Amino acid sequence: xxxxxxxxxxxxICYVTGDIDIxxxxxxxxxxxxxxxxxxxxVLVNFQSVNYVDSSGLATLVExxxxxxxxxxxxxxCTMSPKIKSLFEITKLDRLFEIAxxxxxxxxxxx
Amino acid sequence: MEKQEPVIRVIDLxxxxxxxxxxxxxNLDIHKGEIFVIMGGSGCGKSTLLRHLxxxxxxxxxxxxxxxxxxxxxxxxxxxxxxxxxxxxxQGSALFDSxxxxxxxxxxxxxxxxxxxxxxxxxxxxxxxxxxxRGFENLxxxxxxxxxxxxxxISRAFAMDPEIVFYDEPTAGLDPxxxxxxxxxxxxxxxxxxxxxxxxxxxxxxxxxxADRIAMLYEGRxxxxxxxxxxxxxxxxxxxxxxSGSPDGPIKFFQQKDDYLETLTA
Numbered sequence: 001x002x003x004x005x006x007x008x009x010x011x012x013i014c015y016v017t018g019d020i021d022i023x024x025x026x027x028x029x030x031x032x033x034x035x036x037x038x039x040x041x042x043v044l045v046n047f048q049s050v051n052y053v054d055s056s057g058l059a060t061l062v063e064x065x066x067x068x069x070x071x072x073x074x075x076x077x078c079t080m081s082p083k084i085k086s087l088f089e090i091t092k093l094d095r096l097f098e099i100a101x102x103x104x105x106x107x108x109x110x111x
Numbered sequence: 112m113e114k115q116e117p118v119i120r121v122i123d124l125x126x127x128x129x130x131x132x133x134x135x136x137x138n139l140d141i142h143k144g145e146i147f148v149i150m151g152g153s154g155c156g157k158s159t160l161l162r163h164l165x166x167x168x169x170x171x172x173x174x175x176x177x178x179x180x181x182x183x184x185x186x187x188x189x190x191x192x193x194x195x196x197x198x199x200x201x202q203g204s205a206l207f208d209s210x211x212x213x214x215x216x217x218x219x220x221x222x223x224x225x226x227x228x229x230x231x232x233x234x235x236x237x238x239x240x241x242x243x244x245r246g247f248e249n250l251x252x253x254x255x256x257x258x259x260x261x262x263x264x265i266s267r268a269f270a271m272d273p274e275i276v277f278y279d280e281p282t283a284g285l286d287p288x289x290x291x292x293x294x295x296x297x298x299x300x301x302x303x304x305x306x307x308x309x310x311x312x313x314x315x316x317x318x319x320x321x322a323d324r325i326a327m328l329y330e331g332r333x334x335x336x337x338x339x340x341x342x343x344x345x346x347x348x349x350x351x352x353x354x355s356g357s358p359d360g361p362i363k364f365f366q367q368k369d370d371y372l373e374t375l376t377a
Contacts, residue, residue, distance in 0.1 A: 021272075022195075022224050022226065022271065022272070025226060025230065026224075026225045026226060026227065029227055029230065054272040055234055055237055055238070055272050056220075056224070056226055056230060056234060056272075058237065059226075059230045059231075059233035059234040059237060060227075060230050062233050063227070063229050063230050063233055090303050090304075091237065
């Protein structure tokens, strides 16, 4: 798993590559915590290169959302495979997160 | 199309306790995503078989392949990554009475992962939601009904996102309505989360509600494997007797030996 954070204009984008699971979630959380410390107002997680998410990955994202909302920031997700999107639907988390089909759509929707 | 390897394969499994042969050459294939029920009367060997499937017992002879590995040849350290891929729902729920519901569900996550406590706390809510018990995190097991305890046990079995979940008598001791609720829960969780479910039970109503396929055990052997319809319409006299619940038939409930009087006076 790799995670890269880039600021593009006013949006902070986290690019995750690989699986978000019980083994990788602690490292992803460390990166998310750095984003939170920077109190980034507009945050996007790009799932284009994510193969698999388990429930610890979902919980890590929920915690990220909770912490971003605590300082008034916004978190969106984008570019999910149909398999991962259906996982969000089964767990009803698609109602909690804003999920955009593509990065461009997500960035525009922050404005 | 190439047929998928079974997630569980049992080959000629034999086990004795003392002089008593409990399993006499079990052969089974269980496939990914199916709900497979192992049924049979008390003492037929189904719980012993289940304990072999989860690696709690080692066969005297034969092999048990779980997720492609012969677990009968693995040591405890080698078993560890496989155990993280299976969940177990015990007959008596096996909750720790001194822990809250939330602590019981989070136990495998706290023991086997490096996840942050805040993340674990969110996961516990998600796992309890699966079984309809979100909001019960802070209750003690003694404050729950039997059916609720079983649901907490199932929630804990799903804590690590297992590929296979084993259920030992999931409806034993429950009233008919709670039994039906448990059956629906097992089917819903299996299908929604795409897990393979192995259920040991002798509750025929449950068997025909939940099973994709059924194996019937008698005296340590598999007497028949089939779909619900195949088992319901089986011509096998052992299966027919068990399904109909008749006291008369080839299944013996008492040992009939001629040496009774001799043993009294020995």
